[in-house]
Amino acid sequence: MPVLSKSTFKGGVHVPDMKALSSGSAIEVMPAPERVFISVQQHIGKPAVPVVSEGDAVKKGQLIASQDGFISANVYSSVSGEVEAVKKLATNAGMQTFIVVKNDFKDEEVLLDEIDDSDGAAIAKRVGEAGIVGLGGAGFPTFVKITPKEKIDVLLINAAECEPYLTCDHRVLIEYTEQFVEGARLASKALGGAKIFVGVEDNKPDVIEKLSSFDDLNVVPLKKKYPQGGEKQLIFAVTGRKVGIGKLPASTGVCVLNVQTARAIYKAIKERRPLYERVMTVTGKGVKTPKNLLVANGTPYTEILAFCGGMTDDAIKAVAGGPMMGKVLPFVNGYAKKTDSGLLILTDKEANVREPSACINCSRCAKACPMKLMPMYIDLFTLEQKYERAGEYGAMNCIECGACAYVCPAKRDLVGSIQYCKKKLREISAQGGK
């Protein structure tokens, strides 16, 4: 198929992508640790309910927590062994229930039942059963996404990987190409034969070349610009459709899935393996040897770091996910989740954390905003506690991509202000305000 001119969206920022740190290293399988700590809340929605208790023997791929309600997801054990405890542990998102499994290193596995993979409904059902959620970072249950009420004619695979540093999707596309393509085909089948588009930033020419050999994939090279992989920005760049304010992509007939989500669909249907591992990038200048790792769900971050040679002495910040939207870790004491696309250890020079100073109204934030908001006024009015006034400048439409704060010369915490404003506006509307 002909290569289209590079598509993009308005606004955005150019961030040094830093992908060279890890883009050259092939995916390495990290041996499962002695103990895994598997959270029952690795997705958006209600936490799953543990179905095992202390002392139970479990196998790899065995259901250990069952989904609770429509927007929730099953959780599977990533090792074989014995359930040591079901307990609450502190995470950076508050207290969560964890299932601690002691690994017996026998690697005994149970597979899911065989299904008819020519039937779209059966594929969708299996996607739900296998606990697959959006692996780009949001963790929205994929079953809900591929069974929309609206008619979907475009399945858009988000292979932009616009977050700097991260290279896991890039490596998956290169090393597990067949699995990815097959997963995308299965998802398309579940969506009633939607046309498959793959949006790839042009800093991955090897991916564009490799995927172009598949006739049923429409590969769309995208300009390297953050946040090119933002859902609404990606849809606009690839299809020219605009998702309305407060609407979901399905309203424009598009379903967006992440690269690794597509691969997880392949695994769940062709290999009959549920989601209990993923590829993540361990990188940053604060890591001795950056790597792309296939990590078992629930592996402690400390062990992942040790596997990569540990932290350097000048490391000052740890992040789960990408540098623009990831979650900061107060200590490196978390456990690998389905949604962890990266574990970043940053040095002072990279993080560039500086004290905020007064806004000088330079309007760089507004220029960078991919949603065409005015962050400087949202910040100003939020700090004055005039939340409704801040809302007039579009606070509720913010996708929290951080482009504004990245370019801010005064180093203001614009994202923090907007997040707080959104929270306050939700409270106001819950109280029956305007």
Place this chain on the structure above:
Amino acid sequence: MERLIISNTPHVRGNASTRRIMIDVLIALSPAAVAGVVFFGWRAALVMAIALLSSVGTEVLYRLFVKKEDIKRITATYDFTSTVTGLLLGLNLGSQSPWYAPLLGGIFAVGVVKMLFGGTGKNFVNPAIAGRVFLMMSFGTAVSGGWLAPSIGAIAPSESAVPSLVDLLIGTGIAGSIGETSKLCLLAGGAYLVIRGVIDWKYPTIYILVAGLTLSLYKLDFSIFLPSILSGGLMLGAIFMATDYVTTPNTMLGNIVYFAVLGVLTGLFRGITGGESVSYCILLMNITVPLIDRFIAPKPFGYVKPEKKAKAAKEGNNG
């Protein structure tokens, strides 16, 4: 466990800083300042030095005694905005100004217009322009020392004769304030700011062109177009003072409106009064900025005009 920093997203930040931007502006102003000293002699250097000292000194003293900040913190967080204000004020005065003019101007610009309103980013008009206008209104041209022609170059023979375009561009033999006569230096500084991404070339260009066109139309004489845009304080005002971040709108459309109206006003003022125009017009437009930003705000991505609904409702009412 190592001590790690906790802060909000994004976890990487760009290199831009207020201080860096202000230093860029100072670099961009330096050719004009050097030209001022070359054309007008040591008195020009003295005027600029006093303006700089009084502006910076006012900020430091205000922060020391009113804000009760200690000197370490002031040096660590000093963002060079009052240095820019001081230099701009100096460039806006005549080389023959008495010593108290830059001193009072600096105190007024930084102390009253900037610090009293909350410091950096809170001034409602451009401090340097406010300083210049304050001096002119209080003391008349006596305080600016009148606009003396420089010692270099042939002095324009009489008021009525129009100097050559080359002289206007370089500033040789042109009377004016210290910094406004050499358009070449100002343009070089402007080019530097555009390359550094500090200002957008479109906006000063709109201002200068619209001002020239308006004056030409008013006088119905297009031969004065080039001389008019190359004379007076238009270029200094357009490149360095009208583009002040704090007192310009935050959207592209808002800025186009702002600079176009500014150009029309300046052209008309120049045509009707023939006197001080640029600084009064910038001052006037500065205070319209909050209004412009209130009414010209971008619609969020994905916004659909509620046109159909309104139309349907109207038709329903009519029917």
